Amino acid sequence: MPIKRTEHWATRELDQYLRDHAKDEFRWGVQDCCLFAANSIEAMTGVDIADDFRGKYNTQAQAFALIKSLTGGATVADAAAHCATKHGLTEWSSPLLAQRGDLVVIQDGDQLIAGIVHLNGRHVISIGAGGLKRLSIRNVTRAWKV
Numbered sequence: 001m002p003i004k005r006t007e008h009w010a011t012r013e014l015d016q017y018l019r020d021h022a023k024d025e026f027r028w029g030v031q032d033c034c035l036f037a038a039n040s041i042e043a044m045t046g047v048d049i050a051d052d053f054r055g056k057y058n059t060q061a062q063a064f065a066l067i068k069s070l071t072g073g074a075t076v077a078d079a080a081a082h083c084a085t086k087h088g089l090t091e092w093s094s095p096l097l098a099q100r101g102d103l104v105v106i107q108d109g110d111q112l113i114a115g116i117v118h119l120n121g122r123h124v125i126s127i128g129a130g131g132l133k134r135l136s137i138r139n140v141t142r143a144w145k146v
Contacts, residue, residue: 002087002089003045003047003049003087003088004045005045006045009043009045010100010119013043014040014043014101016043017040017043018040018119018125021039021127021132022131022132023131024127024132026129028057028058028059028062028063029055029059029062030058031127032063033113033114033115033126034050034063034076034079034083034114035053035054036114036115036126036127036132037114037126038054040101041101041103041116041146044101045146047087049083049084049086049087049103052082052083052086053066075112077142079114080103080142081142083103089103089144089145089146090144090145091142091143091145092144095142096137096140098117098145099117100117100118100119100121101117102143102144102145102146103116103143104116104117104137104140104143104144106139106141107139107141108126108135114126115135116146118134123135123136124136124137124139124140
């Protein structure tokens with residue numbers, strides 16, 4: 001059964017999640033880019049799409065070793081695709097079709113990171129060293145409908 005957003009996902013659950021975690025620091029295995037995206041989706045739907053990853057790593061090396069063992073891949077995009085497929089999220093044919101609250105993978109400088117489409121629909125929101133950050137949606141490389 002595909003996951004479904006709550007009735008007031010944008011004005012209540014996701015908005016509150018973003019407010020509550022705006023100043024969170026990036027921490028591997030606690031609040032990294034993939035878990036931030038999964039936590040945001042869980043706030044909107046009640047479903048933890050990162051259940052295969054959660055609690056199983058706490059360093060960058062452990063995270064990428066887990067991605068390799070679970071997906072056979074080596075990138076954040078491989079982890080996102082694994083979680084999306086397992087939970088019935090459909091990948092957009094063009095990443096720029098992604099809409100508010102959708103799961104995305106985006107190029108952030110020389111890094112590929114996960115996030116969600118911001119409530120304004122023009123940015124991606126993810127987590128970095130200083131807390132939440134907004135990035136231009138133009139750099140999205142893959143996206144899945146939540």
